[in-house]
Amino acid sequence: MFSRRQLLGAGAALVSTSAWGKTSNMGLPDAAVMETAATQPPLRPSSGPDYQPVVTLNGWTLPHRMNNGVKEFHLVAEPVEREMAEGMTAYLWGYNGQSTGPTIEAVEGDRVRIFVTNRLPEHTTIHWHGMILPSGMDGVGGLSQPHIPPGKTFVYEFDLIKSGTFMYHPHSDEMVQMAMGMMGMFIVHPKDPAFMRVDRDFLIMLNAFDIDPGSYVPRIMTMTDFNLWCWNSRLFPDIDPLVVSRNDRVRVRVGNLTMTNHPIHMHGYDFEVTCTDGGWVRPEARWPEVSIDIPVGAMRAYEFDAVHLGDWAIHCHKSHHTMNAMGHDVPTFIGVDKTNVARKIRKLQPEYMPMGTAGMADMGEMEMELPDNTVPMMTGWGPHGPIEMGGMFSVVKVREGIASNDYSDPGWYENPPGTQAYEWTGELPDFARAADRS
Ligand SMILES: [Cu+2]
Numbered sequence: 211m212f213s214r215r216q217l218l219g220a221g222a223a224l225v226s227t228s229a230w231g232k233t234s235n236m237g238l239p240d241a242a243v244m245e246t247a248a249t250q251p252p253l254r255p256s257s258g259p260d261y262q263p264v265v266t267l268n269g270w271t272l273p274h275r276m277n278n279g280v281k282e283f284h285l286v287a288e289p290v291e292r293e294m295a296e297g298m299t300a301y302l303w304g305y306n307g308q309s310t311g312p313t314i315e316a317v318e319g320d321r322v323r324i325f326v327t328n329r330l331p332e333h334t335t336i337h338w339h340g341m342i343l344p345s346g347m348d349g350v351g352g353l354s355q356p357h358i359p360p361g362k363t364f365v366y367e368f369d370l371i372k373s374g375t376f377m378y379h380p381h382s383d384e385m386v387q388m389a390m391g392m393m394g395m396f397i398v399h400p401k402d403p404a405f406m407r408v409d410r411d412f413l414i415m416l417n418a419f420d421i422d423p424g425s426y427v428p429r430i431m432t433m434t435d436f437n438l439w440c441w442n443s444r445l446f447p448d449i450d451p452l453v454v455s456r457n458d459r460v461r462v463r464v465g466n467l468t469m470t471n472h473p474i475h476m477h478g479y480d481f482e483v484t485c486t487d488g489g490w491v492r493p494e495a496r497w498p499e500v501s502i503d504i505p506v507g508a509m510r511a512y513e514f515d516a517v518h519l520g521d522w523a524i525h526c527h528k529s530h531h532t533m534n535a536m537g538h539d540v541p542t543f544i545g546v547d548k549t550n551v552a553r554k555i556r557k558l559q560p561e562y563m564p565m566g567t568a569g570m571a572d573m574g575e576m577e578m579e580l581p582d583n584t585v586p587m588m589t590g591w592g593p594h595g596p597i598e599m600g601g602m603f604s605v606v607k608v609r610e611g612i613a614s615n616d617y618s619d620p621g622w623y624e625n626p627p628g629t630q631a632y633e634w635t636g637e638l639p640d641f642a643r644a645a646d647r648s
Pocket residue numbers: 439471472473526527528531602
């Protein structure tokens with residue numbers, strides 16, 4: 211497969227040009243490359259109207275340059291190595307060194323010129339999902355333009371006539387290229403900086419892969435039975451927390467380019483959907499929710515005022531989507547007495563441990579030897595023990611007095627005395643009914 215050196219070589223060649231900020235002698239704009247899966251700080255606007263930049267969890271925003279009033283970006287479609295969690299790297303296809311691709315941010319009324327260089331082994335295009343633009347800029351290979359052959363660069367240029375949250379992805383060997391991780395988000399901020407202003411604005415792209423434990427390349431033919439459910443091609447426990455200061459107005463924008471819907475549930479708050487990929491939702495059309503179903507090929511942005519301090523789980527409510535790589539054809543052993551069979555198996559395999567007879571919680575605590583390049587099915591440690599999650603899970607951390615530009619992890623929340631579940635140490639009732647059943 212692709213070696214690290216090959217990948218870096220491709221990136222380094224592009225990074226070496228230094229045309230930033232110049233407005234004459236325009237060649238291709240620099241194609242910035244991101245080397246890490248760490249969340250990058252928001253990119254403040256360097257020209258034009260002010261806006262609150264977004265924070266892409268475990269992602270970044272693509273820098274641009276101005277060229278005679280046009281915002282120019284350079285995306286490079288290429289093979290990438292993505293760290294999905296500590297101890298697991300996938301060989302994916304993406305943009306500018308990562309999957310998911312960098313977030314593009316611009317402002318309503320801008321004209322954008324986006325150079326797309328194809329360093330994949332096959333042709334590609336980019337479709338700008340949700341954008342209102344000329345038909346010939348819509349990026350459907352064969353329909354709106356010729357496919358971009360390997361080694362070639364195409365230019366997309368259009369006016370951003372409305373603000374909102376949009377996505378980008380190939381419309382060229384689409385099933386394969388999206389299964390390999392090619393997708394990103396495109397944020398158009400309102401021209402009026404006061405319109406729909408928030409203090410923190412987070413981005414999550416829901417995506418999914420089918421990668422056998424111990425291997426590196428996704429199975430591209432999988433239709434629904436994926437084994438890695440990701441946010442921005444990242445897995446719990448290594449999806450960064452959403453760090454928020456008390457009383458912040460917070461927006462979370464969630465796009466779904468998987469093959470199934472994801473009910474995203476956030477604890478501790480109720481909230482309202484304020485934007486879809488079709489545009490902003492008028493105040494009189496909103497209703498309160500605590501889970502939002504994100505349909506396939508759609509985006510939902512929700513907002514809340516962060517008045518409740520704490521560590522609040524945020525996750526997909528399909529319980530199989532908060533697990534890492536697992537098989538589904540495992541028999542159920544709850545209620546089975548394995549004592550005799552365990553004794554027999556241990557004669558052949560002395561380290562055999564019978565599991566699953568009392569549920570699977572022991573999976574979250576034990577340190578089993580795993581194949582290389584995989585992450586445990588249920589994992590993560592909190593201040594009170596194993597969290598027993600994986601995949602699409604993170605934590606919203608609401609604290610007092612966090613600086614407006616600070617997104618660093620504040621650690622675990624300490625519940626004030628008298629506000630945490632505790633053990634009953636008094637007399638217990640007689641469990642006669644439970645005993646009858648066993
Ligand atoms: Cu889900």
